Amino acid sequence: MPISEDGVEPVVDAAVSEPGWASPHPDEAVTASRTRADRRSEAEARMQGSTFMRRGSPDSEIHDVSRSYSTCPQSGTDEPPPSKNQPVTLHPYAADVVDLLRADRSVVLTGQPGSGRTWLSRRIAEALRAEGRAVAEVAGTDRTDVPLVPFAPLLMEAGVSAADDPGLVAYIRLPAYLTAGPTSVVIIDDAHLLDPGSAVLTSHLDRLAVSLALVTGDISELHPTLRNRIDSGRWEERPIPAATPDEILAMAATHLEGELTASSGAALLAHADGRPAVAATLISAGVKAARSTAGGIEIAWRTPAPVDVLRWSVSPRTWSAEERRAAELVAVAGSLPSASATQLPGLDAHLTNGVLVENADEIAFGRTLDRHVTLGSLPHVVLRDRAAAARRLLTSDDDHRWTARAVLLSVRAGSTVPTDVLLATAQDHRLTTDEQAEVLRAAPTQDPRVRVLLAAAASAAGHVDKAQHHLSAARAELRQGSQTRDTGRWMLRIGQELGLLHAVRRGDAPRAVAEVQTIVESLADGEARELLTTELVKWRLMAGETGVDAPRTTRADVDAGSVVGTAVIGAMIASLDGSRSAALAEVERGLAALPDTGLAPPHAESLLELSRFLALVFDGDLAVATRLAMRRRDAAAHKAAPELGMWEYAAAELALHCGRLDDAAVLARRAVRHLAWRDFTGLRATADALQTAVAARLGRSLPSESLDRPAASDVKVALHLARARADRDRDVSVLVDTARRALSEMHGHLGVLALDEAWMSTRSPRLADELRSHAGRSGVAIALAERIDAYDAGSAQAMGRCAERLGDMGLVGRAADCWEQTGRMHREAGRHESADRATRHGILLRSTHGLGAWPTSSVVLSSRETEIARLAAQRVRSREIGERLGLSVRTVDNHLARVYRKLGVGGRDELAGLLGPETSGDEQAGRALAIPASAP
Numbered sequence: 001m002p003i004s005e006d007g008v009e010p011v012v013d014a015a016v017s018e019p020g021w022a023s024p025h026p027d028e029a030v031t032a033s034r035t036r037a038d039r040r041s042e043a044e045a046r047m048q049g050s051t052f053m054r055r056g057s058p059d060s061e062i063h064d065v066s067r068s069y070s071t072c073p074q075s076g077t078d079e080p081p082p083s084k085n086q087p088v089t090l091h092p093y094a095a096d097v098v099d100l101l102r103a104d105r106s107v108v109l110t111g112q113p114g115s116g117r118t119w120l121s122r123r124i125a126e127a128l129r130a131e132g133r134a135v136a137e138v139a140g141t142d143r144t145d146v147p148l149v150p151f152a153p154l155l156m157e158a159g160v161s162a163a164d165d166p167g168l169v170a171y172i173r174l175p176a177y178l179t180a181g182p183t184s185v186v187i188i189d190d191a192h193l194l195d196p197g198s199a200v201l202t203s204h205l206d207r208l209a210v211s212l213a214l215v216t217g218d219i220s221e222l223h224p225t226l227r228n229r230i231d232s233g234r235w236e237e238r239p240i241p242a243a244t245p246d247e248i249l250a251m252a253a254t255h256l257e258g259e260l261t262a263s264s265g266a267a268l269l270a271h272a273d274g275r276p277a278v279a280a281t282l283i284s285a286g287v288k289a290a291r292s293t294a295g296g297i298e299i300a301w302r303t304p305a306p307v308d309v310l311r312w313s314v315s316p317r318t319w320s321a322e323e324r325r326a327a328e329l330v331a332v333a334g335s336l337p338s339a340s341a342t343q344l345p346g347l348d349a350h351l352t353n354g355v356l357v358e359n360a361d362e363i364a365f366g367r368t369l370d371r372h373v374t375l376g377s378l379p380h381v382v383l384r385d386r387a388a389a390a391r392r393l394l395t396s397d398d399d400h401r402w403t404a405r406a407v408l409l410s411v412r413a414g415s416t417v418p419t420d421v422l423l424a425t426a427q428d429h430r431l432t433t434d435e436q437a438e439v440l441r442a443a444p445t446q447d448p449r450v451r452v453l454l455a456a457a458a459s460a461a462g463h464v465d466k467a468q469h470h471l472s473a474a475r476a477e478l479r480q481g482s483q484t485r486d487t488g489r490w491m492l493r494i495g496q497e498l499g500l501l502h503a504v505r506r507g508d509a510p511r512a513v514a515e516v517q518t519i520v521e522s523l524a525d526g527e528a529r530e531l532l533t534t535e536l537v538k539w540r541l542m543a544g545e546t547g548v549d550a551p552r553t554t555r556a557d558v559d560a561g562s563v564v565g566t567a568v569i570g571a572m573i574a575s576l577d578g579s580r581s582a583a584l585a586e587v588e589r590g591l592a593a594l595p596d597t598g599l600a601p602p603h604a605e606s607l608l609e610l611s612r613f614l615a616l617v618f619d620g621d622l623a624v625a626t627r628l629a630m631r632r633r634d635a636a637a638h639k640a641a642p643e644l645g646m647w648e649y650a651a652a653e654l655a656l657h658c659g660r661l662d663d664a665a666v667l668a669r670r671a672v673r674h675l676a677w678r679d680f681t682g683l684r685a686t687a688d689a690l691q692t693a694v695a696a697r698l699g700r701s702l703p704s705e706s707l708d709r710p711a712a713s714d715v716k717v718a719l720h721l722a723r724a725r726a727d728r729d730r731d732v733s734v735l736v737d738t739a740r741r742a743l744s745e746m747h748g749h750l751g752v753l754a755l756d757e758a759w760m761s762t763r764s765p766r767l768a769d770e771l772r773s774h775a776g777r778s779g780v781a782i783a784l785a786e787r788i789d790a791y792d793a794g795s796a797q798a799m800g801r802c803a804e805r806l807g808d809m810g811l812v813g814r815a816a817d818c819w820e821q822t823g824r825m826h827r828e829a830g831r832h833e834s835a836d837r838a839t840r841h842g843i844l845l846r847s848t849h850g851l852g853a854w855p856t857s858s859v860v861l862s863s864r865e866t867e868i869a870r871l872a873a874q875r876v877r878s879r880e881i882g883e884r885l886g887l888s889v890r891t892v893d894n895h896l897a898r899v900y901r902k903l904g905v906g907g908r909d910e911l912a913g914l915l916g917p918e919t920s921g922d923e924q925a926g927r928a929l930a931i932p933a934s935a936p
Contacts, residue, residue: 093241094120095884097213098127100236101185106212108191108219108230111240114275114312120240121187121215128185130883136178136186140193147197150188171201175208187213192221199223206234242274245637251276252283259670261296262677266640268299270368278312278369285309295677313373314355322346325386330356331374332383333390333409334435335364337402340393387412404428408435411442423449432639448477449490456497456602460642460678464505471497488525495519495532496601499539504682509543509713527559534565535601538572542682544713546745560597564590564604571611575618577748580778583615603680606632606643610681613650618749620779622658622810629654645674649687656694657753659813659851664694682714689720696724697854715742719754727854732758736767748777756784760817761855768792783809787818796825800838807845816845817855840903861902868892869899873912 100107101124111117125135138150148155148170158177160169178186188194188202191214203225206212216222219230219237229235243251248269253259260268272279285308286299316324323346330336330350341347341363350356357366365371378386391409394402407425410417425431426440437457443450455470475494478487495516503512516536523529540548567590574583590608594600601607609632616625629651636644652667668691675684695702702724715738722738725731735758742751752774759767768788775785783805790798803818819842826835845851847861861869864885871881878892885892905911 091120091123093238094124094127097124097238100238101128101211101213102131104209104211106206106235107214108235108237109213109215109240110218110237111215112217112275114272114278115240115242116276117215117240118189119277121189121213124213125185125187127883133184135184138186138188140188140190140198141195142193144193144195147195148201150194150198151201154186170197171204174201175205175210178205178210179208185211185213187215189215191216191226192218192223194223194226196223196225199225202226203229243272243276243279244274245269245634248272248274248276248279249637251279255283256287256290256297256299258292259296259673261293261298262637262644262674263640264297264299266638267301269638271372273367273369275312281308281312296673309369310373312369313367314370316374316377320346320349323349326350327355327374328378328382328386329390329393330363330365331371332378332386332412333394333405334371335362335405336390336393337361337399338363340396344393384413388415391415401430404430408439411439417442419443419447419450423447423453426453433642448474451477452490452493452497455501456493459497459501459505460680462505462676464501467497467501467505471501488523488528491519491523492525492528492532496535499535500602500680503539503542504679504684507682507685509539509682512539513543513545527562531559531561531565534562534569537569541573541746542714544715544745548746560593561600563593564597564600567591567593568601568604568607568611571608571615573746575611575614576750577746580615580619580621583611587612587615603643606646607681610646610650614749617654617657618778618780620783620809622654626651626654626810642678642680645671645677645679645687646681646683648674649681649683649690652687652690652694656690656697657813658810658849659816659854660849661694661698661813661851661854665691665698668694683716686714686716686720689717689724693720693723693727696727702728715745715747716750718742719747719750722754723757726758726761732761743774748774749780752777752781752784756814757855759788760814763791765792780809780811783811784814787814791821794825796822796829796831796834796838799825803838803841812845812849813851813854816842816849816851818842819845836904840905843903861899865895865899865902868895869903869911872896872899872908875908875912 097107097109097120109117109121111120122137125137128135136154138154141149143149151170151174155170155174158173160173186202186205191202194202199222202212202214206229214222214226219227222230230237249260249265252265252268259265268279268282271282282301283299286301289300290297292298314327316327319327326341326344326346327350329344330341338358338361347356347363351358351363354366355370356363365374375383387409391406391413394406394409404425407417407421408431411422422439422443426436426443428436431439440450440453440457443453445451445454451470451474455467455474458464458470459467471494475491478490478494481487498515498519499512501512502515503509513536516532516539520529520532520536523532537548567586571583571586571590574586587608590604594605594608609628613625613628616622616628629647633644633647633651635641636647648667648671652664652671655661655664655667668687671687672684672691675681675687692702718738719735719742722735726733726735735754739751739754739758742748742754752771755767755771755774758764759771768791771781771788772785775781783802787799787802787806790802799818799822803815803822806812806818807815819838823835823837823839823842826832826838843861844866847863847866867885868881871884872878876884878889878896881887881892882889887895899905899911900907903911
């Protein structure tokens with residue numbers, strides 16, 4: 001998120017809104033009509049002035065936010081009520097709740113404000129009405145001093161008038177009305193706002209076996225009477241799941257007609273905090289200020305925040321003076337040490353209500369949106385005062401971990417800070433990238449050391465000419481001064497940045513080698529020279545040089561920086577061409593030394609974790625590797641961290657090798673965009689080539705210029721382009737040649753996978769022998785060689801076992817191919833039933849995981865056919881399937897007929913056997929990186 005002039009991250013603001021997008025205030029919202037709505041309105045009108053008068057809850061969530069997260073329905077629309085048997089599309093969570101209510105169970109739906117809980121409850125009510133069930137909807141109110149206000153309309157329907165005694169008549173007539181009449185379900189929104197009388201009435205309904213659905217933030221917020229009933233065991237608690245980062249970003253992309261930039265995406269994720277209604281509000285607020293850039297759509301939010309955003313956040317105006325000052329100090333600082341902050345008056349109130357949270361001996365805001373709303377309420381003069389006060393709190397703490405943040409607060413307070421201190425702080429990893437930039441802007445630009453850091457920032461932002469200018473000027477100025485140890489360290493940094501500039505930003509690795517080698521030869525400092533020599537290995541590998549060995553430190557008093565540098569290169573080489581144990585040993589060695597040096601290569605920690613990921617993948621431990629990639633990718637997305645593109649690429653490459661081509665296409669497209677924004681790995685060209693390879697494998701037409709490029713110096717680029725050419729020309733010779741090149745250029749694991757793809761396309765005995773010769777390289781290579789042995793032996797049983805092993809590994813594309821070959825072998829042996837079963841396994845793997853038909857023209861179920869088949873196998877009737885998916889019964893039956901024909905089964909009984917527990921492991925294997933189908 002951009003930094004404002006005062007150096008503090010600006011608050012998300014929604015000063016503008018697009019007609020039809022803005023989420024309305026609760027009093028203005030018009031939601032879906034309800035059965036008996038007119039009668040209830042008349043009842044409320046008759047009750048005006050009575051003790052039963054119903055008022056809307058100010059906390060009621062009126063956002064019509066689709067829980068598929070790919071759509072954000074227009075607010076304020078008068079949606080017609082669903083008629084009986086009219087299909088209602090349901091999110092899987094809501095479908096589960098409907099199933100429980102059908103079974104006469106009572107349910108508690110729990111979700112934080114903004115989670116879409118009100119929207120979900122209304123969709124559940126619509127679905128039940130579509131089945132012909134009567135549903136009564138009740139909402140808690142802030143008028144807890146007046147009994148039974150939420151039940152007023154329903155009481156009127158039951159014949160209770162304002163003249164009756166609500167304390168007696170309501171508890172008799174309403175239960176009798178609900179149990180004898182058509183109403184079968186009562187849904188109570190904002191149940192935590194029920195007055196005591198309403199809570200007792202709800203408990204009474206539960207005793208009489210009326211099906212209830214309570215919607216609240218947390219069970220602990222409910223009236224004790226209700227909590228006691230819930231503990232009885234007849235109730236089911238169903239927490240509303242938070243939206244994933246992919247789901248939030250897909251929702252934004254749908255309505256902006258393009259994906260957000262990394263920085264805007266990170267801001268949206270941080271402020272939405274998994275709450276789709278909040279995300280919808282922020283998207284609506286920022287749409288008019290959106291602009292297209294090369295890296296995606298950029299959204300700018302201004303301060304102060306308007307009502308639509310504030311309704312999801314704190315309200316500083318309601319705090320006491322002490323509470324406000326305590327919150328402002330934490331907001332300006334970002335976080336404060338617990339030992340110092342706990343003395344602040346007013347802090348306890350925020351810790352009690354969850355506005356502030358204590359974690360790992362520090363106190364910070366629980367939600368980013370709350371922090372930025374608090375910051376947005378501060379005049380500039382007050383902000384500077386709070387920054388100075390927070391700095392004094394930090395300097396009273398002896399923990400050196402807070403030194404960098406204290407310097408940052410000095411800058412925000414307008415204090416003068418020595419240049420050396422600013423330089424050290426601007427490189428401190430404990431600050432965010434934006435905070436580092438804020439500190440650097442306070443340093444004098446004429447200092448050559450400042451120029452080096454400015455060059456690094458310019459290079460990271462893609463301003464290569466500006467970065468080159470800063471580096472050249474800094475290099476000349478440092479040469480003119482006296483050669484000290486400090487000079488050597490800054491020349492080392494210049495060499496590191498020149499390598500990144502030429503090899504990564506400009507794609508000219510040979511020039512990077514030449515430039516860095518020149519600096520190595522000029523360095524008088526032995527330690528700096530050794531560190532830069534280690535860096536040089538990386539650029540030599542990228543330039544395609546052969547015979548490059550992992551560096552080894554030679555000096556007895558080796559510095560931790562050298563340990564990290566050699567570990568980064570050693571782990572990279574081992575992960576691409578060596579053993580898992582060797583790669584992981586280098587990773588751990590580098591991570592252990594990293595805290596002890598300030599001279600490590602930029603982004604060393606991320607590069608070491610990437611090597612860990614690759615070692616796990618090639619050894620066949622794809623489940624652990626996938627979790628690592630997901631965790632790192634999501635963390636980078638939330639922070640707009642420079643490694644985001646790297647992890648998107650890693651996930652895309654993994655999806656390609658697993659055979660999940662639909663996922664690979666989405667991830668590769670994101671990787672290309674994010675690497676264009678920030679790339680410290682040199683993977684941008686590789687991501688472009690990967691995107692081309694995936695498109696070719698999906699059968700999409702590609703322009704000739706995207707394939708017929710000159711031979712790439714980077715073998716990873718060459719491999720992906722060779723895949724695309726092989727698929728286009730139906731000739732694997734270019735893929736085989738490039739795979740052999742990868743094997744000779746220390747990318748052996750990638751070479752083995754490419755050779756295996758060529759074998760899958762040709763079943764060549766010569767390639768089979770070549771693959772067997774590489775079986776000892778990794779766990780994946782062993783599994784591939786065993787599959788080739790089973791194929792050559794013609795053993796259907798052995799081939800089936802290989803299919804199961806590859807599926808368990810997560811290599812579902814190769815597992816599907818194995819099942820198809822198993823089916824062929826059974827059929828040739830006359831075992832037609834076994835052949836059909838194996839073939840179905842292959843079809844289902846391809847259909848479930850979006851594998852496509854590569855390498856053969858296989859039968860594949862569409863995504864809709866797969867979804868319907870799964871439900872039918874669970875004995876869900878066609879009518880109920882239609883209700884869940886928004887389809888007519890006839891359409892569902894037509895889909896099922898095509899499923900039966902493709903799978904060769906006679907009906908639901910055979911389908912249930914095929915899609916039973918024995919295939920659930922195959923369905924789950926390799927599918928951890930789930931990408932929303934609507935993601936652009």
